[in-house]
Amino acid sequence: MEKKEGNFLIDYSEKTVHExxxxxxxxxxxxxxxxxxxxSLQIVSADSxxxxxxxxxxxxxxxxxxxxxxxxxxxxxAFGLACTYLEKDDDYNTNIGEIIIRSIIGSKKGLKxxxxxxxxxxxxxSEIQSLILILDSKIEDVKRKFPNLRI
Numbered sequence: 677m678e679k680k681e682g683n684f685l686i687d688y689s690e691k692t693v694h695e696x697x698x699x700x701x702x703x704x705x706x707x708x709x710x711x712x713x714x715x716s717l718q719i720v721s722a723d724s725x726x727x728x729x730x731x732x733x734x735x736x737x738x739x740x741x742x743x744x745x746x747x748x749x750x751x752x753x754a755f756g757l758a759c760t761y762l763e764k765d766d767d768y769n770t771n772i773g774e775i776i777i778r779s780i781i782g783s784k785k786g787l788k789x790x791x792x793x794x795x796x797x798x799x800x801x802s803e804i805q806s807l808i809l810i811l812d813s814k815i816e817d818v819k820r821k822f823p824n825l826r827i
Contacts, residue, residue, distance in 0.1 A: 693772060696757055699750045700779035706786035709793055712743040740800050747787060748807060754780050755814055762822045777818060777827050784808055 706712065754776050761773035787808055791801045819825055 693757055693761075693776065696750060696754045697776060697779045699746075700754055700776075700783045703747055703750065703786040704779070704782040704784075706789045706793075708789045710789065711740075711793060712746065712790075740794055740797065743790070744800070744803055744807070747783070751780060751783065751807070751811060755818070758818065759821075762818070762825070773822075774826055777815065777825065780811065781815065781827065784811065787811075 703712075758773045758776035758780070761769045761776065764770070787804050791804050794800045794804075819827075
């Protein structure tokens, strides 16, 4: 099934890929001292008392645990999509799969910055570090399954 968006014709699988890559790019843009605002899908400064007050009193379920679950879900969805595209034997699908894998790799930068933002929460930092280790392991597995990958 296809849907017209602007001047482009996008099928639903391409729209899903676009959404996943966008979310991976969003994660990758987190810098030291910043937090994810999942409700508005924005990045906010962790140093501001306004941010603290917002996350404490006004946000709808904003928490570091929810940020971690968001990252975990997006990354797992991305690996599934990447493998689906890489298993198809044509240049277009291979290119899409490679873009997704590169975006997953790029998201590590934001995850590492989150460990700095939350450095006083050792358990949370450990959870992010273990997510990065698993992510690295999955990337190596994808490289073994698809040796001609250009990433």
